[in-house]
Amino acid sequence: MKKRTLGNGNLEVSAIGYGTMGLTFGYGSATEKGEAIKLLQAAHDLDVTFFDTAEAYGAASEELLGEAVKSFRDDVVLATKFGWKDGEAKTGKLDSRPERIRLVAEQSLTRLRTDCIDLFYQHRVDPSVPIEEVAGTVKDLIAEGKVKHFGLCEAGVQTIRRAHAVQPVTALQSEYSMFTRDPEAEILPVLDELGIGLVPFSPLGKGFLTGKIDGATKFEEGDIRKTLPRFQGEAREANLRIAKLVGEMAERKGVTPAQIALAWLLAQKPWIVPIPGTSKLHRLQENVGGAEVTLSADDQAELSELLAKTPVQGERYTEAGMAMLNR
Secondary structure: OOEEEEOOOOEEEEOOOEEOHHHHOOEOOOOOHHHHHHHHHHHHHOOOOEEEOOHHHOHHHHHHHHHHHHHHHHHOEEEEEEOEHHHOHHHOOEOOOHHHHHHHHHHHHHHOOOOOEEEEEEOOOOOOOOHHHHHHHHHHHHHOOOEEEEEEEOOOHHHHHHHHHHOOEEEEEEEOEOOEOHHHOOHHHHHHHHOOEEEEEOOOHHHHHHOOOOOOOOOOOOEHHHOOHHHOHHHHHHHHHHHHHHHHHHHHHOOOHHHHHHHHHHHHOOOEOOOOOOOOHHHHHHHHHHHHOOOOHHHHHHHHHHHHHOOOOOOOOOHHHHOOOOO
């Protein structure tokens, strides 16, 4: 697979990474351990070198990843995150105190079976802790050799600038796709200016852009989409039009809707690296294939027109979730 570089820190990764959240958290039942490890190793066999996890996905997530990559640890980049109180995102409570960051770093190092975290993100901006303290703590961890690169998630422009002034930010992780274009107005220009990479999570619109969701789709207990506004009722029905139109282009080009969605992201900037997640091998293979799809100027213009005429309906999170974005 082609490689891309995140940020001025020259962190080189595969053009498409692997987001591990759904293996243990957020999308219903967890994947059986043995199957999850096989899938992670299959990703490496397909030339994926960038793996993303977090304390908040449960200890099992980091442990699975650490076990899966132990025989080829030096060939891959491991990213994890801190920032939720006691590691529990479901409570909605944050904790980025320096002592907590250090504790999470030590726990993550153990679970990942490594002596250094390649990319350590603040999972959400904690308004009770100055971002300078957060950046300074990670800067110290870098100096100690426990972390290589600093990242932020869903941070606003001023927070990015303030953090970057203390410790250069290698990557920002935020939701970005044809289904969520929020970063385009303010965030992308700042990342370009400062030399920071973007790692889009949910690059397939939490499944919407795959064409596999329709009005009759039922989400099981524990699946976050069961509560998200844009997946409900009239909003879902309206948003299915976008998936349909993307599917029509995919059919014409002889690829899948997911591959169109990933190719669109890769075409936006050379420093964008999406991290789709899946619990199925054939979907993993499909996602990796997105790196080989080229969109012509006409294709991109067609998609731009489509998106302009078909705005997404409904917020991407509940009211509480939206309040934590772009701080």
